[in-house]
Amino acid sequence: MQAKTERTSGSHVPLRTCVVCRGRFEKGLLTRYVCPATATTGAGLVRDTDNRTPGRGFYHCQSEACGRKFPAFAGWRKKCKGEENVQTQGA
Numbered sequence: 001m002q003a004k005t006e007r008t009s010g011s012h013v014p015l016r017t018c019v020v021c022r023g024r025f026e027k028g029l030l031t032r033y034v035c036p037a038t039a040t041t042g043a044g045l046v047r048d049t050d051n052r053t054p055g056r057g058f059y060h061c062q063s064e065a066c067g068r069k070f071p072a073f074a075g076w077r078k079k080c081k082g083e084e085n086v087q088t089q090g091a
């Protein structure tokens with residue numbers, strides 16, 4: 001038996017990708033944003049301060065550069081539209 005270490009291979013720490021630097025980080029270390037309720041043109045991502053808003057999330061890490069570049073990340077627009085279509089179209 002080995003001594004207990006902090007890095008147990010059995011523990012599942014949820015990892016999320018920073019959309020700016022594509023780095024993988026523990027979810028708790030990232031700032032989460034979600035699709036705006038109404039995907040109208042010009043709407044921006046909504047900061048999810050509680051980490052509890054349902055729906056697709058987008059994350060940036062704690063790097064100052066990533067925080068600054070995050071508003072320029074436009075990849076969410078397509079994805080948020082896709083989510084909306086799935087919900088409104090149903091079958």
Ligand SMILES: [Zn+2]
Binds near residue numbers: 018019
């Ligand atoms: Zn980053």
